[in-house]
Amino acid sequence: MRFLLCSLAVAVLAGCGGGSSESDNSSDQKINNNSAPVLVGEANWSISANTQSTKTFELNDKEGDAISVEAANTPAWLTLKHEDNALSLVANPSIFEVADYKIELTLSDATGSSKQTITIAVNEDPKFYPEENLTVSDQDLAGTWSSQSGDVLFYFGDDKQGLGHYQKDSFAFEWRNPDDIELITREVECIVHCSRQQLLPIEVVAKQDNKIAAKIHINEQEFDFVTLEKGDVKSLDYEYYSEDLLADDFYVSKLYTDKDKTSVVSGFLTVGYQDYLQQVSFYHSAKYDGEHYDVQSESPNVQNSDRPLVLMFENADTKELVSIQFEPQVTGAKIVAAKGDFVAMEYTYQFKMIQFPGMVTVSQDDVGRYPGLSDVLAPRTTHKIYRGIELIDLPAVAQGDIIFGLNPMLGANLSSGGSFYAVNTLMEITSGTSAVYNVTDRISGEQHSVDVSLRSNGRRLTYESSNYARTVEHARLFDGRHAFVSGFLDESEVPLYTARISGFPEQGEYTQNDYMKTFYVENVRLNNKLRHAVLEPQEDGRAIIYTGGLFGPNGRWQYETDNSMSFITPCYAETYAECLSAAGEKHVMNFKLLYKQQEGYWFMREHTHYRQDSNNEWNSRIYHNLQFMRLCDGVCYYTSN
Structure with a gap:
């Protein structure tokens, strides 16, 4: 964009030099001492989106020469008007243009030029939020929508189920779209005593290409205003990820999208068939093929199912009734959405017939003879959310400090004839290389203690008591809690990473x-x-x-x-x-x-x-x-x- 300001009087004088050497010398001197034009005024401009704003700058040339203006990096919502010695900027950015912009100007006269920069900060202002209520079709809504920062992410599945990340919390939801978008949120992996479901309305007020601006209503009076962009986001910003579970102990996965690296996927998985609902633990080595994690067949599938799935089937030919037991087996996984410290995974699993001596099993060739059996054996999907964790230096401790999270699974016989078992309990530091578990018999009042030795190199801590030893690393979790992470190889050489909570954010005194x-x-x-x-x-x-x-x-x-x-x-x-x-x-x-x-x-x-x-x-x-x-x-x- 170029503007030219030219005074007729200046042009005439420049054309009639008079031919004298004095004039020529004077003209040469003026050229040699020329000052380039400059912009007068504050070059930082802060404006609101979704409303028009105007700002005028003075253009100054010391010699009064004609000034031309050339602008670069000018967004479509910005208009420049150049008249006399003034440059006016008229801005009308939409709500989707919230960002910082640098407008590069070149101011020139006949003999020189200067570079000038105007910085425009486009901000959200609640006074100018769009008020129009727009409807987005189910087809357009299906997919992943996320904010630029990754603080807000919603995955809308075609089956009206979804996964979300908002206000640092992660959740599953059912979604409806009658006018405004309605999310009925629930805990992702809770099947007993879960928090009650919550309604989360989302009102779309603006749409532009693959972007929407929306109000997420926290309650009847409050809302958060967000802009979301549709598109797959599957970037892994961390190496280690913890389960998003409310539990003292949890699994840690090691995830890569590099095809040459082996990942470890693990955790408690919610599985179900009809009224059967169960959580089973698993850990697998897996390779990423560009879309899926292919679970390695030789890796173990550790189960923690207290009750297998048991169903009755009738042989269509003999009318004989048989009872068959099943256990779930994880067969694959894929990233649904990943951004920042949030990863949503979809797992595929199947119920496999348990084949033990004396137990009824059906060969694959005979499955068709038992109506309903093929449906039980069909692949199913479930979802799981992981959160990125950061391995950090061990906390500094001194004599008398109390720590926990070491998961000793410690057992000891007490002098009173009783016994003591500890799973993540308080431990008092007694020196740089020793600590003690203090045990109180809450009935007799007797005091007991169990000694522990410590070795540390700043990043790893090894602790040992009797015949028990373990080495841990220190991790910071997504919500400010801390944990100690331990890892080891099982008999199949598959890494298993587990963690125990070791610290909480400060909250003050309790009553x-x-x-x-x-x-x-x-x-x-x-x-x-x-x-x-x-x-x-x-x-x-x-x-x-x-x-x-x-x-x-x-x-x-x-x-x-x-x-x-x-x-x-x-x-x-x-x-x-x-x-x-x-x-x-x-x-x-x-x-x-x-x-x-x-x-x-x-x-x-x-x-x-x-x-x-x-x-x-x-x-x-x-x-x-x-x-x-x-x-x-x-x-x-x-x-x-």
Whole structure:
């Protein structure tokens, strides 16, 4: 774009030099001392999208020469008007043009030029958000939509199911599109005691090519304004990814899209057939072929299914009824969407007939003789979400510091004749090379300790007690929590990576009121067992402890001086102390609150079980572990699926 400002008087004088040497010398001197034209005014301009803005700059040439303006990098929504000694910019960017722009100007007179830059920042302003309500067809909506930063991502499947990432949370959803887009969100991999479903309305207010601008309504008064672009996003920005599970222990996968590298896919997978719903654990080595992860046939498929799928079938020829057991087997995976620390995966699995001696099996040639059997054996899909984790230096610790997350699976015999078992518990640092697990018998009050040796090189920590040793690395998770990650090769030389929570963001002090809730015990092994576990302290000092509450309170509680809460069961006396001193078998559980989040709370749990051992001796068996317990948010279910 070029503009020319030329004064007729200047042009005439330049053409009638008079021919004198003085004039010539004067003219030469003027040329040699020429000053290039410049832009006068603040060169940084901040404007709002979806409204028109104007700014005028003064053009100045010291000698009063004619000035021409040439502009580069001019966006379509910007118009330049050059008149006299003024340059006006008229901007009318849409909501999709929110960004920073640099407009390069060349100002020239007859003998010289200067480079000038105008920076325009186009910002969102709620006063100018589009108000039109647009409808997007189901066909146009299907696919992946994401923000430029990756903070917002929605995958709309053709089957009206989808996966989302919004406000640092990940979720699955069913979607409807009657006018505004409606998402009914749920936890991706929860099948028991899940958080209640939420409605998330999305109002599209502008559309341009493969982009939409939308209001995500948090509630009736608040919304987030986002611009989303449609298109596949499958970039892996991390090497290690954790399951997005609310659990103390979880699997860590190692994902690549490089065809020459071997990935490790792992985790708990939700599988189902009709009313059968189960979570099974798995880990596989896998190769990426450009679209799918091809699970290596020689890699293991570790299952954690407490109950196999059992179905009855009738032979169409003989009318004989047979009972067949099945277990799921992962056969493949593919990336649905990946951006930033978020990865959504689709897994393919099949129910395979369990072939054990004495168990009924059907050959592939005979499958057709059993109506419905081929449907059970057909491939199925399920989804899983991973979040990127970053391996970082070990935390600095000093004598007297308390750490956890080391997953020792530590067992020790105590001097009292009892035993102690720890799965991720508190450990006190006693020196640079040693630590101790302190154990309290919550019934007798006796104190015990278990020594641990430490070795560290800044990135890896090796800890050892008796005949147990493990080496871990330190990781920062997506939500500010920390974990210790351990990895080793199994007998098939397939790497297995697991992690334990080792730290939470600071939240301040907790009070007794934080404990006065109804909690569900979170445990994958409750699935399909028709069991339930509830913990509920009541205002009168009684408590429901690890039961469905169907038969009333079965224990009592007391608040401790260290801001923890202890429970005793069975207890039907008037006071906690009476039950503690009574003879007979009893359980005392102490919960120390470490971290609160919307779905539930994290506790350090110490469980002392006082009972008779095999020699008819009374002593305590003590268990320590980190436990996540879900909150009852108003509607409480006392049975699982």
